[in-house]
Amino acid sequence: MTVPNPLQGDAENKSVVATPITRQEQTASTEVMDRRSFLKLLFLGWAAFAAVAAGFGTMLLRYLFPNVLFEPKQSFSAGFIGDYNVGEVxxxxxxxxxxxxxxxxxxxxxxxxxxxxxxxxxxxLPNENKFKCPCHGSGYYRTGINFEGPAPRPLERFKISLSPDGEIIVDKTVKFQQEKGEWSDPDSFIVT
Ligand code: FES
Incomplete structure (x- = not known):
């Protein structure tokens, strides 16, 4: 008595019949492929277009809203004389x-x-009673006169005045340089 091989039996029972692909099926398959390729190309085209449009949009925005540096006002109120102690910096x-x-x-x-x-x-530096530059070591007295390091000249002073109500107004658009003898200009200080 022979014992049937389950593996063999299955293979024997199932006959694999190779069905030839018809011309119609081939055409349909090619059409599907073409449609997929077309959609892929279309998507890539749109993606490229969107990227270029985004680039132009950014450029346009930068043109319309440029980076503007907002400087603080050149003239400002510095309070009242009484706000400062004699000898204070x-x-x-x-x-x-x-x-x-x-x-x-x-x-x-x-x-x-x-x-x-x-x-x-x-x-x-209040303990040393001087200004000290951290970059190359220039030193200035409290008056602004340079005395050490590579600084070629004193610090500059700005126009300072009193408003009608006694407020100190500093105007940075007007400068006074010691080496030009401008510190004696009455607009460069307020007598207290
Ligand atoms: S910048 Fe101040 S010492 Fe050079």
Whole structure:
């Protein structure tokens, strides 16, 4: 008695008949492929178009809304004389306006915080009673006169005046340079 092989039996029972592909089926398959390729191309075309349009859109926006640097106002109120102690170097307006307000026994003046060497911002060192530039070591007295390092000339001062109601107004559009003898100009200080 022979034991039937289940694997063989299955193979024997199933006859695989290779059905030839008809011409119609071939044409239909080619059409499907063509349609897919066309859709793919269409998608790529749209993607490229969208990318170019986005690029132009960005350029247009930058043209319409350019990067504008909003500078702080050139003229500002620095409070009242009584806000400053004699001997004080006030850093209240250093960050926003790049100005020190200095009061000595006779006057108040507005000193620029821009180093005359290469434009860095010096630090006020109260314990050493001087301004010291961190970039190349220039030193300035509290008056703004340079005394050490590569700075070629003193710090500049700005126009300073009192408004009718006693407010101190600093006008950065007008500068006074010590080496030109301009610090004696009455617009460069307020007598206290
Ligand atoms: S920028 Fe101040 S010492 Fe050079």
């Amino acid at each position: 006030s850093e209240r307006f250093k960050k926003q306006h790049r100005v020190w307000i200095v009061r000595d026994s006779e006057k108040i003046f507005a000193l620029s915080t821009v180093c005359t060497h290469l434009g860095c911002t010096p630090n006020w």
